[in-house]
Amino acid sequence: MATNRWLATGNFFSSYREEQRIFFTALDRSALLASLCLLVLWPLLVTIDGKYMLVIDTILVAVVAVLGLNLVTGFAGLISIGHAAFVGIGAYTVASFARLLGENHVVLTHAWPLLILLGGLVGAAFGALVGLPAMRLKHLYLAIATLSFQMIFQWVINFMDFFNQGQTISVGRVVWPGGTVTRGQHYLFWYYVILTVIVVLAFAVRNLLRTRYGRCLIAVRDNDRAADAMGMHPGLTKVYAFALAGFFAGVAGGLQAYLYRGVGIESFTLHHSINYLAMAIVGGLGTLHGAFWGPAAIKALDLLVEGFSAWVGEMLTISGNLATAFKPLSFGLVIVLFLMFEPRGIANWWRIARSYVKQWPFRY
Amino acid sequence: MKGNRLQVAALAVALLVPALGGQCLAAGKVHKLGLSLAITGPTSDAGNPYAKGVEDYFRLVNDTDMLGEDTIDCMIRDDQYNNDITKRNFEDFLSEDIIFFLGYSTGSTLALKKDFEEEGIAVMPASFHAGNTADSNYVFLPIASYSAQLVGLGEYLAAAHREGVPKVALFVHPSVFGRGPVEDLQKAIKAGLKLDIVEVVEHGKDLDNTAMLKRLMSKGVQYVLTHTVQSPVASMLKDASGLGLAATSFGEPGKLTFLGCHYTGGNDLVALAGDAAENFNWVTSYIVTNEPGPGATAQLQLAERYGRDDKAANSHNYANGMMVAQVVTELIKRAKAGGGDVTREAMHRELLAMNGDRAFSPGTTVGPVTFSATDKAGVDTLQLYVVKDGLFHSSGQPFTPVYTDKIK
Numbered sequence: 042m043a044t045n046r047w048l049a050t051g052n053f054f055s056s057y058r059e060e061q062r063i064f065f066t067a068l069d070r071s072a073l074l075a076s077l078c079l080l081v082l083w084p085l086l087v088t089i090d091g092k093y094m095l096v097i098d099t100i101l102v103a104v105v106a107v108l109g110l111n112l113v114t115g116f117a118g119l120i121s122i123g124h125a126a127f128v129g130i131g132a133y134t135v136a137s138f139a140r141l142l143g144e145n146h147v148v149l150t151h152a153w154p155l156l157i158l159l160g161g162l163v164g165a166a167f168g169a170l171v172g173l174p175a176m177r178l179k180h181l182y183l184a185i186a187t188l189s190f191q192m193i194f195q196w197v198i199n200f201m202d203f204f205n206q207g208q209t210i211s212v213g214r215v216v217w218p219g220g221t222v223t224r225g226q227h228y229l230f231w232y233y234v235i236l237t238v239i240v241v242l243a244f245a246v247r248n249l250l251r252t253r254y255g256r257c258l259i260a261v262r263d264n265d266r267a268a269d270a271m272g273m274h275p276g277l278t279k280v281y282a283f284a285l286a287g288f289f290a291g292v293a294g295g296l297q298a299y300l301y302r303g304v305g306i307e308s309f310t311l312h313h314s315i316n317y318l319a320m321a322i323v324g325g326l327g328t329l330h331g332a333f334w335g336p337a338a339i340k341a342l343d344l345l346v347e348g349f350s351a352w353v354g355e356m357l358t359i360s361g362n363l364a365t366a367f368k369p370l371s372f373g374l375v376i377v378l379f380l381m382f383e384p385r386g387i388a389n390w391w392r393i394a395r396s397y398v399k400q401w402p403f404r405y
Numbered sequence: 406m407k408g409n410r411l412q413v414a415a416l417a418v419a420l421l422v423p424a425l426g427g428q429c430l431a432a433g434k435v436h437k438l439g440l441s442l443a444i445t446g447p448t449s450d451a452g453n454p455y456a457k458g459v460e461d462y463f464r465l466v467n468d469t470d471m472l473g474e475d476t477i478d479c480m481i482r483d484d485q486y487n488n489d490i491t492k493r494n495f496e497d498f499l500s501e502d503i504i505f506f507l508g509y510s511t512g513s514t515l516a517l518k519k520d521f522e523e524e525g526i527a528v529m530p531a532s533f534h535a536g537n538t539a540d541s542n543y544v545f546l547p548i549a550s551y552s553a554q555l556v557g558l559g560e561y562l563a564a565a566h567r568e569g570v571p572k573v574a575l576f577v578h579p580s581v582f583g584r585g586p587v588e589d590l591q592k593a594i595k596a597g598l599k600l601d602i603v604e605v606v607e608h609g610k611d612l613d614n615t616a617m618l619k620r621l622m623s624k625g626v627q628y629v630l631t632h633t634v635q636s637p638v639a640s641m642l643k644d645a646s647g648l649g650l651a652a653t654s655f656g657e658p659g660k661l662t663f664l665g666c667h668y669t670g671g672n673d674l675v676a677l678a679g680d681a682a683e684n685f686n687w688v689t690s691y692i693v694t695n696e697p698g699p700g701a702t703a704q705l706q707l708a709e710r711y712g713r714d715d716k717a718a719n720s721h722n723y724a725n726g727m728m729v730a731q732v733v734t735e736l737i738k739r740a741k742a743g744g745g746d747v748t749r750e751a752m753h754r755e756l757l758a759m760n761g762d763r764a765f766s767p768g769t770t771v772g773p774v775t776f777s778a779t780d781k782a783g784v785d786t787l788q789l790y791v792v793k794d795g796l797f798h799s800s801g802q803p804f805t806p807v808y809t810d811k812i813k
Contacts, residue, residue: 090497092493092496092497095493099489209515211518211519224520224523301492301516302519302520303516303519305512308489347490350445350483368445368485
């Protein structure tokens with residue numbers, strides 16, 4: 042084994058503790074630090090339109106949500122088709138304060154980090170509640186239970202006056218030590234906020250997976266009876282996985298409420314739940330960085346398809362019907378192709394690339 | 406040889422520079438606008454002809470030099486009835502320095518209302534939801550709100566009904582769009598409008614309405630006021646016709662008479678419901694193309710000029726899109742005539758001044774377009790149409806609901 046970790050080719054562990062390291066090599070750590078520096082610095086060096094900043098911020102919010110979905114579906118193996126409802130619960134927690142106190146109340150404008158955290162906690166509470174059936178249900182039956190939650194959520198929001206019957210509830214502009222975040226600063230400000238949240242939560246997930254609680258999730262996913270026999274509590278582990286996913290989703294919802302400066306039911310429908318699931322699958326279920334690749338890939342696909350549909354619209358007279366069909370077709374096709382040819386998602390391509398770099402110049 | 410080439414190049418430059426320079430000097434300003442709407446996806450049956458109406462009219466403006474040397478560049482983007490995409494499109498338009506935004510749905514207009522205020526940009530959506538204009542200085546409805554339409558229908562049937570207080574059921578879309586005017590109609594009843602609302606039905610995606618229609622009959626309902634999109638109305642009309650429950654004349658005893666607001670009617674309803682659409686009563690502020698007039702001629706000529714099919718050409722949503730394009734063009738004309746630059750502020754100022762002597766008659770509507778700081782709905786008058794022999798025909802004169810002022 043090379044003593045210089047910069048020169049190490051491949052991963053070599055001489056102790057269990059070494060295998061549990063956050064960074065396996067110095068190159069890993071340096072690459073992450075460089076990536077973080079790049080992510081922090083690029084908006085200061087390059088000016089881009091609000092449209093693209095909004096797209097980037099939206100991708101980052103989706104990353105937070107998919108990090109949670111990956112915990113419950115990827116690591117714990119529990120299918121959730123109601124993830125958008127959990128995101129909605131976080132968003133509506135913020136919106137509830139706007140309804141009760143007014144959109145520009147000091148609680149919303151100054152205590153926004155606490156409200157986002159509260160969104161996560163409420164999401165966790167609902168996650169645990171929805172996770173209770175997971176103690177008894179599995180596979181398709183559990184999927185239907187989460188789908189029911191999605192439907193109940195939509196129904197409640199659509200019909201309750203308090204939630205403005207699904208109509209947009211406005212959320213005011215936030216204040217930070219530099220003053221009120223203006224419209225010109227809005228997307229950049231939230232870019233940094235969401236990026237910070239992602240870094241914290243990603244490290245939390247990485248650390249979780251090094252603990253016995255994280256290993257419980259994987260053990261229950263792989264064989265819950267064996268996990269039970271080994272002294273784990275599969276039922277509680279599943280509830281706890283749903284609560285964690287709910288927390289992440291709730292935080293994403295809180296961030297979305299502030300980013301879009303309003304909350305409406307249109308952003309938390311079944312379609313969005315399927316979208317989150319697709320992001321997790323395309324990114325790579327059961328991997329940490331799959332949660333980053335998936336949202337970026339699906340949103341990029343959305344933009345590409347939109348652009349292509351617009352182009353088709355200009356070229357063909359039957360454009361309306363064709364473009365209408367093209368988006369769901371391409372979306373479904375990508376999912377099917379990934380499931381068929383790359384069920385481990387984009388994260389697997391990343392793994393192959395990393396592996397190549399690590400082993401270079403030796404090929405085996 | 407080399408010398409010859411240089412001479413040719415010099416000659417070309419000498420000829421091109423004045424030509425290009427002259428062209429630059431002669432070229433007018435380009436006024437940028439943005440339209441985000443559902444060309445595909447939900448409600449695209451309305452959005453598609455609407456987009457064509459907007460696009461064609463602005464092409465006409467540019468092709469016929471209606472603004473002199475100035476031209477209009479209206480960017481049209483499909484938002485698939487998705488608020489998040491509308492917001493993205495709006496941000497895109499802002500980076501292009503648009504001076505006016507043409508919106509679409511109720512949800513997206515409400516979601517972006519704060520942005521419109523902060524940007525100080527005037528907006529005209531295709532949604533006539535009264536709530537769009539609440540707490541807003543920049544959202545303007547092209548025609549009377551859904552509330553005014555529903556109250557107007559209520560007033561019409563209260564006046565036309567012969568015996569006692571008419572028993573009414575409301576059949577509305579299960580969304581903000583559908584629910585919005587219900588409360589206003591209830592307010593109008595409290596204010597003295599003689600109607601009895603027996604039931605409010607928020608329809609689903611039912612393919613059969615037999616149970617609902619039988620229930621309404623058993624409750625003694627005589628009229629069904631609809632405020633939704635065409636397909637659920639068509640489905641209900643076909644069921645009512647099949648069950649023998651549809652009235653063959655207005656207010657026929659023991660039968661149901663159906664009435665609807667802007668987005669329930671039009672040629673698409675007749676195409677969907679067929680004969681069952683006969684005697685359907687529809688209210689809107691737009692003209693229909695089967696009734697001759699300068700507006701109808703202009704609409705049909707515009708559609709023909711740009712090769713639109715009959716369906717689009719005769720659509721009231723084509724008229725809808727054409728009308729908002731007419732209003733925006735008029736605003737640019739007036740702002741130019743004012744002598745200043747055509748800016749967002751100028752467009753907003755001209756909108757607020759569009760009243761009295763400066764009211765605008767586009768021809769595609771049954772009344773003039775008027776706006777002011779307190780009047781955010783363009784055409785205040787409504788026309789009732791009734792389907793006879795597969796076509797919508799005017800019934801009576803255009804009217805303005807009186808209860809809309811009483812419930813403000």
